[in-house]
Amino acid sequence: MSHGELPLFYVFHFYLFGIIAIASALAFVTRKSPVAAVLWLVNTMFSLAALYVLLDAQFIGVIQVLVYAGAIMVVFLFVIMLLNLGHVSEIADARGMGWKLAAGLVGLALLAQVFALTRAQVPEALALPYGTIAQQVAAQGVIAPLAGPLFNEYLLAFEVTSVLLLAAVVGAVVLGKRRGRADAR
Amino acid sequence: MLAESLFFSAVLFTIGVVGVLTRRNAIIVFMCVELMLNAVNLTFVAFARVYGVAGQVFVFFVMTVAAAEAAVGLAIIIALFRHKQTVDLSNINLLKG
Numbered sequence: 630m631s632h633g634e635l636p637l638f639y640v641f642h643f644y645l646f647g648i649i650a651i652a653s654a655l656a657f658v659t660r661k662s663p664v665a666a667v668l669w670l671v672n673t674m675f676s677l678a679a680l681y682v683l684l685d686a687q688f689i690g691v692i693q694v695l696v697y698a699g700a701i702m703v704v705f706l707f708v709i710m711l712l713n714l715g716h717v718s719e720i721a722d723a724r725g726m727g728w729k730l731a732a733g734l735v736g737l738a739l740l741a742q743v744f745a746l747t748r749a750q751v752p753e754a755l756a757l758p759y760g761t762i763a764q765q766v767a768a769q770g771v772i773a774p775l776a777g778p779l780f781n782e783y784l785l786a787f788e789v790t791s792v793l794l795l796a797a798v799v800g801a802v803v804l805g806k807r808r809g810r811a812d813a814r
Numbered sequence: 815m816l817a818e819s820l821f822f823s824a825v826l827f828t829i830g831v832v833g834v835l836t837r838r839n840a841i842i843v844f845m846c847v848e849l850m851l852n853a854v855n856l857t858f859v860a861f862a863r864v865y866g867v868a869g870q871v872f873v874f875f876v877m878t879v880a881a882a883e884a885a886v887g888l889a890i891i892i893a894l895f896r897h898k899q900t901v902d903l904s905n906i907n908l909l910k911g
Contacts, residue, residue, distance in 0.1 A: 635815070643815055647822040654826050654849060658833035663841055670845050673826070677852055684819065686859045689873050693855075696877055701848065701884045708888045709841060712895050724836055724904075732835035736828045743824040747817070756864050765867070779871050790878045797882030804889035807896075 643683050650676035663709050667702055674698040685762045687771045819860030826853035840891050840901040844884075851880050 650673050657669035674697045681690035724732075765774040779787060826849060833846035855873045862869025895901055 640815075643818060647818065650822060651825050651829070654829045657849070658829055658837065658842075658846065663839060666842055666845065670849065673849065674852060677856060680819070680822070680856060681859050684815065684859050684863050686862065686870050686873070689855075689859055689870050692874070692877060696881060697848075697852070701881060704884055704888060705841065705845060708892060712892065712901065714839075714841065714901060724838055729836055732832045735835060736832040739831055740824060740828045743827065744821075747820040747824065751865075757866055762863050762867060774867050775870050775874070778868055779874065782868075783871050783875075786875060790875060793882055794878065797885045801885040801889040804886065804893050 639683065643680065646676045646679040646683070650680065663714050664706065667705050667709065671698050671702045674702070685766060687766070688775055816860050816864055819856055823853045823856040823860070826850075826856070838903045840894070840903055840906070841888075843903065844887050844891070848880060848884070851876060 653669045653672040653676060657666050657673060660666040660669060674693060678690040678693040678698070681687070681693055762774065830846045830850035830853060833849065834843050837843050837846065855876055858869040858873045858876070862873075891901060894906060898905060900906075
């Protein structure tokens with residue numbers, strides 16, 4: 630995994646999109662307006678999609694744009710619109726100084742822990758030869774290397790996922806339905 | 815690029831955690847959870863490049879669970895808003911000791 634052989638173009642864009650993702654995430658957690666926060670989060674997700682493409686996961690990148698940035702975030706915007714939460718003044722957001730301090734300490738501790746974890750040694754024998762995924766994509770196309778395991782080894786999980794989605798749809802409809810005397814009309 | 819991906823992922827995850835702890839708007843807290851899921855997805859994709867494509871399959875499942883979670887969670891937020899007329903978490907303290 631030496632970086633020396635990677636083209637400068639690749640490395641530059643990798644860092645560029647990574648930094649855009651982190652900057653957008655910071656902007657996202659500091660915005661007062663929910664709508665602005667959603668749009669910054671969409672920006673983070675686009676940058677992550679670019680990172681996925683750079684990491685030889687083109688299909689995941691497309692799904693990221695379609696499902697996350699396209700569908701899930703639109704649902705968030707829709708709920709903000711539906712509940713009329715777009716105004717900043719209504720919700721005095723962000724907790725007090727004590728909470729912020731505590732959250733900062735927790736964040737620092739967590740960051741230290743995660744960095745300690747990333748230094749863990751994984752047995753070299755598990756690693757595939759360098760560039761295996763890229764070769765698979767070149768030989769079979771973008772989707773086939775992902776679809777193979779998905780519909781063979783992970784078929785049961787895939788089917789269970791469909792049940793999960795059905796349960797989520799039913800649950801969302803039941804929760805969102807109007808009921809009770811106060812607003813039954 | 816594995817180390818860089820893990821770095822970006824760790825920072826994004828931490829931003830998500832700090833967001834959950836500092837914000838009071840339920841919808842923004844919920845979006846911070848989505849950001850944490852995304853950070854983990856980046857780790858999966860980065861490892862998938864070195865250790866085989868199964869990581870990308872997992873990203874697929876994580877996205878499905880995130881979609882289901884968004885649907886149910888937003889329905890809960892709508893139900894809460896109907897009940898309390900607010901999504902400010904400091905007003906939603908029925909279970910507070």
